[in-house]
Amino acid sequence: MNVFLLFADREWTGAKPYFDWMSISKDLGLNAVFKAACMDSIFRGNRAVYSEKEDPYLGSTVRKIMRTPLQNDEEIAYRQEIVKDSFRKQAFVADLYRISEKLLEDWDKLGRKNSAAGEADTKAKLITDLKVLRLLYDGMTQVYSLFLQNHEGLSSRGFLALYERLQEELTEEKVEYLEALMKDLSFYTDISGDRSAQNVYVMRLPKIQLDCGLKDGLKIGDLKLEKLSSVVKPYSKPTGIRAKLHGTITSLAPGRISLYRDQAMQDDAAELEYAVVNYVYSYCNAMVNSYGQFFDQLHFQTAFYLGAINIRAQLQRFKIDFCFPQPGEKGQLQFEDLKEMVMTMNQEGHTVGNSSSLNGKQLVVITGANQGGKSTFLRSIGIAQVMFQSGLIVSAKSYKAGIHRSIFTHFTRREDSAMNSGRLDEELRRIDQIINNLGDEPLILLNESFATTTEKEGSSIAYDIIKALKEEGVRIFSVTHLLSFAQRMYEESKYDEKVCFLCAEHLPDGKRTFRMIPHAPELTSFGLELYDEILGDGASTEKNNHPQP
Numbered sequence: 001m002n003v004f005l006l007f008a009d010r011e012w013t014g015a016k017p018y019f020d021w022m023s024i025s026k027d028l029g030l031n032a033v034f035k036a037a038c039m040d041s042i043f044r045g046n047r048a049v050y051s052e053k054e055d056p057y058l059g060s061t062v063r064k065i066m067r068t069p070l071q072n073d074e075e076i077a078y079r080q081e082i083v084k085d086s087f088r089k090q091a092f093v094a095d096l097y098r099i100s101e102k103l104l105e106d107w108d109k110l111g112r113k114n115s116a117a118g119e120a121d122t123k124a125k126l127i128t129d130l131k132v133l134r135l136l137y138d139g140m141t142q143v144y145s146l147f148l149q150n151h152e153g154l155s156s157r158g159f160l161a162l163y164e165r166l167q168e169e170l171t172e173e174k175v176e177y178l179e180a181l182m183k184d185l186s187f188y189t190d191i192s193g194d195r196s197a198q199n200v201y202v203m204r205l206p207k208i209q210l211d212c213g214l215k216d217g218l219k220i221g222d223l224k225l226e227k228l229s230s231v232v233k234p235y236s237k238p239t240g241i242r243a244k245l246h247g248t249i250t251s252l253a254p255g256r257i258s259l260y261r262d263q264a265m266q267d268d269a270a271e272l273e274y275a276v277v278n279y280v281y282s283y284c285n286a287m288v289n290s291y292g293q294f295f296d297q298l299h300f301q302t303a304f305y306l307g308a309i310n311i312r313a314q315l316q317r318f319k320i321d322f323c324f325p326q327p328g329e330k331g332q333l334q335f336e337d338l339k340e341m342v343m344t345m346n347q348e349g350h351t352v353g354n355s356s357s358l359n360g361k362q363l364v365v366i367t368g369a370n371q372g373g374k375s376t377f378l379r380s381i382g383i384a385q386v387m388f389q390s391g392l393i394v395s396a397k398s399y400k401a402g403i404h405r406s407i408f409t410h411f412t413r414r415e416d417s418a419m420n421s422g423r424l425d426e427e428l429r430r431i432d433q434i435i436n437n438l439g440d441e442p443l444i445l446l447n448e449s450f451a452t453t454t455e456k457e458g459s460s461i462a463y464d465i466i467k468a469l470k471e472e473g474v475r476i477f478s479v480t481h482l483l484s485f486a487q488r489m490y491e492e493s494k495y496d497e498k499v500c501f502l503c504a505e506h507l508p509d510g511k512r513t514f515r516m517i518p519h520a521p522e523l524t525s526f527g528l529e530l531y532d533e534i535l536g537d538g539a540s541t542e543k544n545n546h547p548q549p
Helices: 021-028 031-038 056-066 073-088 090-109 122-153 157-169 172-189 241-250 263-282 285-317 341-346 374-388 423-435 455-471 483-493 527-535 539-545
Strands: 042-044 047-049 201-215 219-235 333-338 354-357 363-368 398-401 406-411 442-447 475-479 499-506 512-518
Touching: 021 374, 021 406, 031 056, 031 285, 031 341, 056 285, 073 090, 073 157, 073 285, 090 122, 090 285, 122 157, 122 172, 122 263, 122 285, 172 263, 285 341, 333 374, 341 374, 354 512, 363 374, 363 483, 374 398, 374 406, 374 442, 374 475, 374 499, 374 512, 406 423, 423 455, 455 475, 455 483, 483 499
Parallel strands: 363 475, 363 499, 406 442, 442 475
Antiparallel strands: 042 047, 201 219, 333 354, 333 398, 499 512
């Protein structure tokens, strides 16, 4: 029994992830996205309401799935359909998750994670196996019942195909058979009886009918199970006089033997019961394995979609626009009012978005004023691309892009005391790892790379590496303060349609709009204006008029 809610033709098996997912997650600040996925929603009707409660499993699942990019437009479209269904039927998805979560918790109590539990005591293990069978069957009927109540509101291929498989699996004939089987085997697990409201114990006693032949020496052979069932008998006390009399009186009936006073025959009967029940259960092993794998996958896969619901709830909470990205042709990238999702959630929606068409642009060099939003813009593209390639929403009014199966980030980091070499050596080591693992259709995001050395040396290194990568067809976005590099690249490429230069907009009065506009590289980072902003108007002028000795 397959779930197939992440892929149309397979379950989640941990496909090939991005090469350096840890760097991508850290540089783009994706932990905030995973935390948003954990913020479990309260459902009122079919509407999600923000809650302070957290479910760490949702965040860890979203993290695991986001680190593995979808490979083509069809995979993205398939998953987006299910995300859209999840947004429309939020309570339904939450119920699927809760049913599978509760079932796995109950299974854990029966020793799911300890496969060797009870093996020394074969009877105890068989009792546990029967309880697991009952648990899984009841869980399947719960899931099927939930689909029966909600299937009319579903439109995605994933959910509808799962509903069809449930219909095929739990036909009326099969349900009737399984119910009868559970009832017939119930005597083996319900050995203590059920106490009814009338203070009467309902005992389930076995009725086993065998066909056999006789071998030499009157030995029994060629056993064949003709019938197995549980006979219900009510007793006020299972060990009381009425039960004892029943055993004695039964022996008076023609063709019957009472085992009440014969321990050896009781032991033989118990062995026979075990052999018969174990024989019957052996035919259920495949079903138990199938149902068990189904609930493992259902719990994991619905956790991803419930996490997606919670991410959207966070965006809605702060009135942040979002959209389902559209898959585009190779090299395509255009967006409207794209915001850096992490910063937007942290600042409760008070951020500036960018709109641009970068279709066919292989190299994008971004320069401009300090604190003008360049790094934020770079992260907004990185976060959106990773979300898009996971089948999730992005914080923009529209977003259309081609697929990059390999994404790399190379952000300048503070010097780590554990480094065995200098910061530049560490940067070069990381860029070397990227170059050696480029893969298919790579996208590299460089944020102030090679700024840990002199401007001259850093510009030379950046020029050589970026030009070589561009010649190999790698798509690169580079935020840089290396003005010599930017100017040299501009002079060589200003007429190249595959190269684009953006600049953080800077108004004449010094105000930063945090928007990126097409512009030639500026030969200043406006450090003096930032100095004035921090220390007060005219501070830089006064400092220049009174140089220090």
